[in-house]
Amino acid sequence: MERLVIDTGDTAFMLISMVFVMIMTPALALFYGGMVRAKNVLNTIMQCLAAIGIISVQWVLFGYSLSFGPDVNHIIGNFDWSLFTGVGMLPEEAYSATIPHMLFALFQMMFAIITAGIITGAFVERMRFGAFLIFIALWTTLVYDPVAHWVWGVDGWLRNEGVLDFAGGTVIHILSGISGLVAAMLIGKRAGYGRTAMIPHNIPMVVIGMAFLWLGWFGFNGGSAFAANGLAAHAMVTTQVAAATGMLGWMLSESMLAGKATTLGAASGAIAGLVAITPGAGFVPVWTALPIGFIGGIICYTSVAHIKTKLGYDDSLDAFGIHGVGGLWGAIATGLFASTAVNEAGADGLFFGNPMQLWIQVEGIVYCALYGIVVTAIIVLAMKACMRVRADEGEQIVGMDALEHGERGYAYMDSLGALSFSKPIDAPQYTTASAKDAKRLAMTE
Known part of the structure; x- marks a missing residue:
């Protein structure tokens, strides 16, 4: 058997791409952190930071092996690569023919981490x-790892069916968005939702987070070519175009339906466009990124501004409205616009003579979404039966930062009359029955 040789150019490119994707989770922490109320900013950031720690360890212990290890019945990987046993410095032909196997595994670790971060946006300020x-460790193991194997793992059943997902539209965005919505609905709405204004406390922080997410997305999509080649460049171009048109689509919709285009809307629209292009970035022609991003911005705005309001669910930071809905549109758009002229390893979509690919994409969406819904519901319900998952009304009024971490995000909060806590709050007086007392301790919403 001929020994595979490492390509130093590909390896250097993938090392940089991996770092870019790593940056995305702290960037997401800023993006989400600016969107919550000031009393919950640190808790929101902490959830993303904790995801880095938990998933990094889980991935080395067994997560990578379950996701990409030798196949078991087309459903899951086995434990051969647990503890990175056999994941060395030489290439693995099935996944990384020109780069070290461990670099491929590390790159995929960053995908698992950002997925765990995305899902937090659905239930922050109350979990x-x-x-x-506990939830994020269970969810990654029981939901993310199997679906990643289905779609990306060698001999995974959806991969064998021909489902196309270049960089995670189905595995990452649909899965995290729909699972986050299920978790949010089972945990319950935030205290005062629908009665109290819950506006972002720091829009500049949101924009900074968006900027670094946009930057990281070049590694996210471009790196999914796994080589420093023309396909990587192509994926980066479609990424930029879709982000721009996603922003424009959201701004136009907001201007027409709400009267003004907002900075928060422009940032959200860019993320919507990025989500929409992710599954097809390396499969669709550049020109198709224009409608993919633009339509993504419009439908995500509609989902966030109108559908959520009508249905009344509390998706705190629109993880479902942007990632779930945007990922769904992107997976369908891949079935419409994919072309083997762009990527011979892909397939032609409906508009290039192969209507069956659209059906295959829908099949992938349905199976992954249903699996995410059912297993997420089981996890949350089991946890609720064993422990207290939701912070009660009084605790939410005080704020998750003081309650869970014993700190405040901003020094001025103490000067406004809020208490400075040296230890995390976990006392009987912060219960629903004492909500009025808690209000006197908390800063204004």
Whole structure:
């Protein structure tokens, strides 16, 4: 058997791409952190930071092996690569013919981490931190790892069916968005939702987070070519175009339906466009990124501004409205616009003479979404039966930062009359029955 040789150019490119994707999770922490109320900013950031720690360890222990290890019945990987046994410095032909196997595994670790971060946006400001740590470890193991194997793992059943997902539209965005919505609905709405204004406390922080997410997305999509080649460049171009048109689509919709285009809307629209192009970035022609991003911005705005309001669910930071809906549109758009002229390893879509690819994409969406819904519901319901998952009304009024971490995001909060806590709050007086007392301790919303 001929020994595979490492390509130093590909390896250097993938090392940089991996770092870019790593940056995306702290960037997401800023993006989400600016969107919550000031009393919850640190808890929101902490959930993303904790995801880095938990998923990094889980991935080395067994997560990578379950996701990409030798196949078991087309459903899951086995434990051969647990503890990175056999994941060395030489290439693995099935996944990384020109780069070290461990670099491929590390790149995929960053994908698992950002997925765990995305899902937090659905239930921040009301989930207890300890419960979150348990939930995200279980969810990654029981939901993300199997679906990643289905779609990306060698001999995974959806991969064998021909489902196309270049960089995670189905595995990452649809899965995290729909699972986050299920978790949010089962945990319950935030205290005062629909009665109290819950506006972002720091829009500049949101924009900074968006900027670094946009930057990281070049590594996210471009790196999914796994080589420093023309396909990587192509994926980066479609990424830029879709982000720009996603922003424009959201701004136009907001201007026409709400009267003004907002900075928060422009940032959200860019993310919507990025999500929409992710599954097809390396499969669709550049010109198709224009409608993919633009339509993505419009439908995500509609989902966030109108559908959520009508249905009344509390998706705190629109994880479902942007990632779930945007990922769904992107997966369908891949079935419409994919072309083997762009990527011979892909397939032609409906508009290039192969209507069956659209059906295959829908099949992938349905199976992954249903699996995410059912297993996420089981996890949350089991946790609720064993522990307290939701912070009660009084605790939410005080704020998750003081309650869970004993700190405040901003010094001025103490000067406004809020208490400075040296230890995390976990006392009987912060219960629903004492909500009025808690209000006197908390800063204004």
